[in-house]
Amino acid sequence: MATTLTPPAQAPSSTGLLAVLSAGFVLIGIPTVIIGPILPVFISRWSLDDSQAGFFFTVQFASALCGVWLATALTAWRGYRPPLVIGYVLTGIGLAMLNAPTHVLALAATATFGVGYGMVTPPTNLSAAEAGGERSAGLVSLLNFAWGVGAVSCSPLILLALRHQFLSALLLGLAVCAFLIAGALLFSRFPDEHHSNSVGSATPQLSTSAILLLIAVAALFFIYVGTETSIGGWAAEHAKRLTGHSTNLSTVAPMFFYAGLMSGRALVPLVLMRVRENSVALTSLGLAALGVAVIIAARSQPIAIAGLVIAGFGCSSIYPIYISWFSKWYGPAARRLGGIVFSLAALGGSALPWLVGFVSKRTGSLRMGLLIPLLSAIAMMCILLVLRRRTAQ
Numbered sequence: 001m002a003t004t005l006t007p008p009a010q011a012p013s014s015t016g017l018l019a020v021l022s023a024g025f026v027l028i029g030i031p032t033v034i035i036g037p038i039l040p041v042f043i044s045r046w047s048l049d050d051s052q053a054g055f056f057f058t059v060q061f062a063s064a065l066c067g068v069w070l071a072t073a074l075t076a077w078r079g080y081r082p083p084l085v086i087g088y089v090l091t092g093i094g095l096a097m098l099n100a101p102t103h104v105l106a107l108a109a110t111a112t113f114g115v116g117y118g119m120v121t122p123p124t125n126l127s128a129a130e131a132g133g134e135r136s137a138g139l140v141s142l143l144n145f146a147w148g149v150g151a152v153s154c155s156p157l158i159l160l161a162l163r164h165q166f167l168s169a170l171l172l173g174l175a176v177c178a179f180l181i182a183g184a185l186l187f188s189r190f191p192d193e194h195h196s197n198s199v200g201s202a203t204p205q206l207s208t209s210a211i212l213l214l215i216a217v218a219a220l221f222f223i224y225v226g227t228e229t230s231i232g233g234w235a236a237e238h239a240k241r242l243t244g245h246s247t248n249l250s251t252v253a254p255m256f257f258y259a260g261l262m263s264g265r266a267l268v269p270l271v272l273m274r275v276r277e278n279s280v281a282l283t284s285l286g287l288a289a290l291g292v293a294v295i296i297a298a299r300s301q302p303i304a305i306a307g308l309v310i311a312g313f314g315c316s317s318i319y320p321i322y323i324s325w326f327s328k329w330y331g332p333a334a335r336r337l338g339g340i341v342f343s344l345a346a347l348g349g350s351a352l353p354w355l356v357g358f359v360s361k362r363t364g365s366l367r368m369g370l371l372i373p374l375l376s377a378i379a380m381m382c383i384l385l386v387l388r389r390r391t392a393q
Contacts, residue, residue: 067118
């Protein structure tokens with residue numbers, strides 16, 4: 001495919017900065033998935049139906065979309081630092097407000113931390129991809145492994161907080177951590193600061209084939225984030241309905257999905273040393289589809305948990321590989337074009353989990369709603385098969 005885009009430049013290494021970004025991603029993993037384990041509490045507290053409950057995901061990821069737009073504009077203007085600092089501050093404010101006494105305030109809190117991590121995610125991933133060069137998928141995978149640590153810890157933290165009635169204190173502590181990370185980033189040295197403005201001001205010239213490829217990549221981001229959020233977001237409620245009441249296992253059900261995700265991301269760099277990225281991506285999507293099928297077919301919590309682990313392991317490599325491809329194919333232009341693909345990712349996280357709830361309400365069965373992530377995994381496999389020549393490079 002011919003384009004006028006240049007390959008990504010190798011960024012200077014900055015161990016200290018990557019350490020702060022990794023610590024930040026551990027934290028950001030918590031608000032990204034927190035609605036899932038806390039959703040049964042909200043459903044019970046305000047007598048929400050599935051469509052109303054699913055609206056929390058819509059608010060969260062629609063707000064993240066706004067955060068992506070802000071991050072793209074700020075990155076093009078001033079580099080990576082401003083969106084990261086502002087994003088972590090907003091994340092802290094939203095977490096501190098989440099255990100609200102009213103439905104409206106809880107939605108407002110969700111919107112606030114949604115904007116926050118929407119601002120954090122693109123500059124964190126793209127800076128890691130730039131630093132990684134040809135091995136960017138491995139570095140991005142390790143960075144998202146840190147995200148998985150936070151995501152896995154979220155459910156047991158919520159369980160303990162609910163059991164011992166310190167949910168507000170937990171959320172306030174997480175908010176303080178977000179503010180501390182914002183302060184650390186404010187004084188961190190960003191290696192790319194000296195050329196961020198020149199990159200941001202350049203307008204990428206894309207051929208027709210490059211535009212079509214960008215549409216396909218954006219579709220992959222849209223579907224993947226929606227799929228991951230749908231599985232993790234509805235895991236606790238699905239596990240609860242298998243027994244008819246809330247249990248400790250149902251509350252921590254999302255943890256098993258994100259544990260599979262995290263463990264897979266720890267292995268991805270090793271696997272990618274021996275196996276081509278497109279083969280890993282197709283195999284992973286097959287595993288994700290299998291896991292969702294097991295979840296849907298499960299008649300007991302242990303079987304559903306096994307399906308969640310399989311689905312999480314299958315999802316583990318997909319997002320890092322997508323980011324790696326995007327950075328390699330578009331080079332410095334990825335900073336500006338990133339607004340498109342990360343916006344579509346946020347839209348996917350907003351739309352597909354809500355669609356799961358909508359289908360569940362219409363059919364009277366959450367199992368039918370969970371067909372959405374199953375079909376989504378199959379759709380991504382079809383797109384990758386169409387892009388096979390490009391992804392094999």
